[in-house]
Amino acid sequence: MSTPAAILDLAFEKVVGDLTQPVINDAVISKHVEFVCRNPQNRAGIRLLLACCLAKSHRSNLDIRKPYTEISDSDCYSGRTYDEAYITGFINKHELPCNPTTAFLTPALRNRNIVLTPEVNLVGKPPILYKTVLQILDNVHQSQVFAEDILAETIRYLLIIRNENRQRIASLIANLKTLKGAIPLSSEAIVKLIEQHLNCPNSSRLPVLIVAAAYTAASSYLGQLALPLATHNAADEQTGALGDVEIMLLNNENVITSYEMKMKKVTVDDINRAIQKIRNSPRKIDNYIFITTEQIDLSVKDYAAGIYERIGGIEFVVLDCISFLRHFLHLFHRLRMDFLEAYQQLVLDEPASAVNQPLKEAFLALRQAAESDKEDSEE
Numbered sequence: 001m002s003t004p005a006a007i008l009d010l011a012f013e014k015v016v017g018d019l020t021q022p023v024i025n026d027a028v029i030s031k032h033v034e035f036v037c038r039n040p041q042n043r044a045g046i047r048l049l050l051a052c053c054l055a056k057s058h059r060s061n062l063d064i065r066k067p068y069t070e071i072s073d074s075d076c077y078s079g080r081t082y083d084e085a086y087i088t089g090f091i092n093k094h095e096l097p098c099n100p101t102t103a104f105l106t107p108a109l110r111n112r113n114i115v116l117t118p119e120v121n122l123v124g125k126p127p128i129l130y131k132t133v134l135q136i137l138d139n140v141h142q143s144q145v146f147a148e149d150i151l152a153e154t155i156r157y158l159l160i161i162r163n164e165n166r167q168r169i170a171s172l173i174a175n176l177k178t179l180k181g182a183i184p185l186s187s188e189a190i191v192k193l194i195e196q197h198l199n200c201p202n203s204s205r206l207p208v209l210i211v212a213a214a215y216t217a218a219s220s221y222l223g224q225l226a227l228p229l230a231t232h233n234a235a236d237e238q239t240g241a242l243g244d245v246e247i248m249l250l251n252n253e254n255v256i257t258s259y260e261m262k263m264k265k266v267t268v269d270d271i272n273r274a275i276q277k278i279r280n281s282p283r284k285i286d287n288y289i290f291i292t293t294e295q296i297d298l299s300v301k302d303y304a305a306g307i308y309e310r311i312g313g314i315e316f317v318v319l320d321c322i323s324f325l326r327h328f329l330h331l332f333h334r335l336r337m338d339f340l341e342a343y344q345q346l347v348l349d350e351p352a353s354a355v356n357q358p359l360k361e362a363f364l365a366l367r368q369a370a371e372s373d374k375e376d377s378e379e
Helices: 004-016 027-038 044-058 079-093 127-141 147-179 187-198 206-222 268-280 298-305 321-331 333-349 357-378
Strands: 224-226 245-249 255-262 287-292 315-320
Touching: 004 044, 004 079, 004 147, 027 044, 027 127, 027 147, 044 079, 044 127, 044 147, 127 147, 147 357, 187 206, 187 321, 187 333, 187 357, 206 224, 206 245, 206 255, 206 287, 206 321, 206 333, 255 268, 268 287, 268 298, 268 315, 287 321, 298 315, 315 321, 321 333, 333 357
Parallel strands: 255 287, 287 315
Antiparallel strands: 224 245, 245 255
16 A cells, blocks of 8 residues: 555655646546636645545545544545645645645634535635535545546646646746836835735734844844745744744854734733743843834823833833835835845745735736836836
């Protein structure tokens, strides 16, 4: 019996040579697989499909519709185990456009112990996505298609989408390079560009990247360095981090400043939770800085200002994200393009779960528009 890892590798080798050739002859089923892979609203369906098909390909006696051991039948299995143990590593290895975490912890799929028939309402959004996945699982159960072929077809579409995404990014970057002129963007033009990007949907990760990019650009001047960023969905309790961005002195392992980002108003409760984190941590810091994209209440500012002596000389402050950026770019005016390049690289390097493909493309398009406006004004 082949191992799950070997089955995944075999499916990959089956399709990677010619992505134009469908694995499944049934056009309807193939279209259903493509719909699941391309759905922009929810990527959990892909991992559900991959995990269930891998399990069925690994052990043919299983009922593909029973990915819960709580069902207690002899032909059930743990879809989550297959997902976490094998699918995660496979999608990371090949940089496939999937969620980084298991589908079986999403609201639609966790705490279940039912057979996943087409009639089941998983109460997930969009409903048509889950209905389509359940129909494909039923197609396998009814022997209308092999699980191995669904597995390979899913991987084929994911590779196609990955390559399309890469090509769009490469094309946008190439267009940018043709626009670079003698005069770089002004600090205020960069502020406007970043502000436009922050206003795009699903931008909650961006304030973290703004601060990280600032320290990346100015680290040698400041004598300070931003530590590697934790993943977007990792809790501070899991990583041991005090905030979203941690700053340390060069050639020194001591974290001196911690930043926490909020795409909402900072409250007194937020500050109190941060104080508790610091008290529970063996590490000592000098500053704890909140960066918010929303208005800052005067009462919250005053509360933060009054903490210094009460907690032993650690300074708390709440700053507006755009004001922070504007001050940085004017303070380090000659580094403004270094900041922009660092920010662009951080945006492009983030996994899709943190900064999705449309948000990456939006930044490059916005930058292209800004560069184009600059060229027009020079003429």
